[in-house]
Amino acid sequence: MKSGFAEELVFLKLGGSLITDKAREATARLEVIERLAGEIKGALEARPSLRLVLGHGSGSFGHFAGRRYGVREGVKGPEGWKGFAETAAAAARLNRIVTDVLLAKGVPVLSLQPSASLLCHDGSIVRWVWEPVKVALEKGLVPLVYGDVALDEVRGTTIVSTEELFCYLAERMRPRRILLAGEVEGVFTSDPLKDPAARLVPKTTPAEVGKIQEFLSGSYGIDVTGGMAQKVRLMLRLVQKLPDITVLIISGQKPGNVRDALLSLQPLRCTVISSI
Numbered sequence: 001m002k003s004g005f006a007e008e009l010v011f012l013k014l015g016g017s018l019i020t021d022k023a024r025e026a027t028a029r030l031e032v033i034e035r036l037a038g039e040i041k042g043a044l045e046a047r048p049s050l051r052l053v054l055g056h057g058s059g060s061f062g063h064f065a066g067r068r069y070g071v072r073e074g075v076k077g078p079e080g081w082k083g084f085a086e087t088a089a090a091a092a093r094l095n096r097i098v099t100d101v102l103l104a105k106g107v108p109v110l111s112l113q114p115s116a117s118l119l120c121h122d123g124s125i126v127r128w129v130w131e132p133v134k135v136a137l138e139k140g141l142v143p144l145v146y147g148d149v150a151l152d153e154v155r156g157t158t159i160v161s162t163e164e165l166f167c168y169l170a171e172r173m174r175p176r177r178i179l180l181a182g183e184v185e186g187v188f189t190s191d192p193l194k195d196p197a198a199r200l201v202p203k204t205t206p207a208e209v210g211k212i213q214e215f216l217s218g219s220y221g222i223d224v225t226g227g228m229a230q231k232v233r234l235m236l237r238l239v240q241k242l243p244d245i246t247v248l249i250i251s252g253q254k255p256g257n258v259r260d261a262l263l264s265l266q267p268l269r270c271t272v273i274s275s276i
Contacts, residue, residue: 016057074155186271243275
């Protein structure tokens, strides 16, 4: 099903490692969020035809609580369910910060809480009321989703990443591009935050999945959604299924990168994931 938008539709995720300090619980990087909000506003002003769906990771807000209570695998007992609720609240707190900053910068963002209508089966989304995203776009708003908890028919509880939400939406809305802005410039042969010899992988395709898996390991800091490895696996699977979509993994640390990527100016250093 096509989105019906004549304008260019782009999905942009602001990674949890970018907008929070993932090594320190519940620590937002406000100056980074403010800069990124300005870049998003600038891109929307420069290209009025751009239609944008935003997402963000939960970083050190949701991931610490999620790991503490084992929310992704399924909680146990009253204390676990309380932890499930605490994880949801932590993710929502970061979302409130991001939403408020975007609105202050003049971005007409509408936050849509995923867990309010998500249902999963053994970790995979089976139902999500996604139509408000489409309607918000039609009204000229910028829908904002985020990594969140979910009820699960098998496990009881789980956590759904922004990439999983984007994959679900992509099958229904068919964006031209998906931009994943994080702390690092893309996929590397080893962790670039720890290994100075790490080399950037400029492009990968589903045909190279075996080779790329050799390089992938979890992101730096605590990430209960699987880190870079899971992100790349999901995107490779998506472009194989929907070959018209191109995914860029970019650094949001470099000022101007996000704005340029939104305006179709590919950063010099990034990883492109495409069908061929």
